[in-house]
Amino acid sequence: MPIGQKTTSVREGVEWVLLPRNANYRVPEQRIEHLTVALKHEGVDLRVISQLFRCKGITEELTELVAAKPRGVYIRRAWFLYEWLTGERLPLEDLQGVPYIPLLDPNQYIGRRSTRAPRHKIENNLPGVPGFCPLVRRTERLSTERIEALKNEAKETVARADPAILRRATNFLLLNESKGSFGIEGEAPPRNRLERWGRVIADAKEVELSVPSLESMHRSLFDPKESRFVVYNLRQQGGFVGRHDPRDQTPIPDHISARHEDLPDLLDSLFAAYDLCLRSRFDPALNATLLAFGFVFFHPFEDGNGRLHRFLIQKALADAGFNPDGVVLPVSAAILEDLPGYRVALEDYSTGTLPYIEWQATADGNVEVLNDTAYLYRFFDATRQAEYLMDRLERTVRFSLPAELDYLERFDDAKRRLANRIDLPDRLSSLFIQFCTQNGGQLSARKREQFFPQLTDDEVSELEGIVAAAEVPAMQGGLG
Template structure:
């Protein structure tokens, strides 16, 4: 079998790009196309009768036809291409659809014009096919090539999301409607007050969880500042100034920024072994010289998606938040800003929603899955990056693979974010609402049958709920000094009924939730 498309181009130009999840090969004896397992990856095997010339330009056609546009490949290829030969190839058939796409991509990605006259006539074609990619609904027409540029971003930063079967199902989901629908099943006991108090608790939980992901124990003042930032998402336009302001709120005084970082940065762990100290480098951020342009591209992407409005809000939030964390624009706080941005973008897109869904808490419980999705980008980058640590453990980057940072595929990231949102709704939002609903029902019963101050009511209910609806013999004497024996018995009966009802309806153990929080 011989390589076709991107597999061919990878070898021809010695790009050393990690292979795609599915590589295309041609079998001269095959009569029909088939997908085969090839170790841990897959191969799309195309039949021998299909004609692809043994030259890189025809193979570019094959690449787009079989696997769509992979921007990082073309950005790498155009750094090595023979421009004279490439120009001649385009001029041979300048109105060909694939030639026009290649022509447009070259000028868009490199900022350089080919020696080709503008097309005077021809129907406009879309750069990305809507059937296979999420695109801008209203792309920009390039009169020179007569290509409609419907890419989500710019040459500075342009991620893609492929329309796989699974992703196409997700874009119909509304996480807030899902959350409301699940809460409504509680019934008439659900109140606006319960939802409001749940939200306040979840703001605090989101703040704490986002910090714990970074394995940090910040002081109370910084936790409060981050809590305030989370509560005020969507209040300011998303730009460099507002992002630096958030960074300054959530990091230690010595790490506060007035601009993007001025040096290279990496994420790693220190390994101590037999008196030696080594650094295990997990990920290296984009080269410092490219950070400003990539962040400008990130903000332009955000603007495009806000104005266009056709990409689902949670897809939009995924693109912006993960874009920031891979670029790593600051010396500290990048991870917390990344998770803050999910909420900020969602609030920009859907300002009518009055509560957040605590995704950081869900991520904290699914750290391995979080690491796996991060590695879909970080592992290929680290495989290609030529770097070293100097005597002060500062990182030195010896090659430039900016295209790996500028043109990522975030398809897997969208799946992950939806999964974590769904988990957060079931494991955190719904649990808290159920706990408060039980608490309020029991509190109402006490208020109707006894005269106790709130602090005593809270103490009584904590004891009863933590013990599954009953009062232990050791505690009964104490509680009977506050409540009549008959009232206490009826309270136990009601508590047991409510706890069981919640368990049957939602498979939520209110007792476990209460014990976890206390």
């Protein structure tokens, strides 16, 4: 099917392929032929393909096409996808005498370690199962070398650290992850609640993913003394993210959640896809993306979805051995530093999905979805989300982790220098350093009067100089 010389241009974010007027381009006559052309020139869009396979008469069209040209590369891919997505076997003999080909072109997509489908002679490298399979396109920001470099860099940083400092840093990093996750939601809970959620994060690797385990973790997010307005367990009604019209409280959704009746199957498929990719040694950052963003797009609970979403990032990184032993990388804190980028990553999915959802407002200001939307949550392009998470991981590994270790080393050095000059109790020594670093290197008059009234002016000046010489950086909240 020669098409002559062609050029491409991008208009309003859409790539157009422009053919010369004399191009010998045959327009396909059957719908199934459009699929093979799309697989060749446009890549794999499982949303569209899954809906095509539901059309009346498509099974017969595909059977005829495969029977006529069973060795065609794109025909074989279409045949495999039909049987994989629908679970129905076409009345065709198994293919013989041809080499295996990958389902996803490795030059275009990042796939998992493949398994063979002898019937179609296909190497199935799809990163999921028929019930949940987002795809990730291959880009420069998602190179295998980049994620391996980050993994090795994190472990080398930890290996160089003093064991005593590392133990303290580990506790702070865990608390910082918990604090960051709540902070993204605009919450600042008391320390005991942060520590309780931190313990859940620390044990992420031990959690077996299931609906009951998620519901249990969901309960731990909330103060049991203030649960009057909390709805536990999976949603039993519609859901959306957005706002209400102040005049009549009509929903104005930015994102509409999966239908509540679809949630059990969607979650089971999500967990099955995650386990498959984990066993297949799929890239840890990409598996974390598919698991965590898939979950948050479902939005299975009425509240707390964001924090569980970020817990699942930690779960995936721990399961794959990305984190150094015993260390939780505070990815949520890195996300908190770039909330606009986070919103863009979330909206990249929602803005492309919302137009395909038919809904109406309910009397209580919620939404009711009127059409079948499960396929919109099963299949999507997760490239933008993967790139964002990779960037935040890089920020965590190359800045947050080394910065925390460096802070503690300098903090301890300052404490030793202070102890050589004056016999302050350990708590007051830590507070002096913290107050100075938080106030441009000087102890404020109010803090001096409250905590250090015994010190003379000369002593304060000398101790301030000692802290400055240790070059302790300012860290929010301080440590001691």
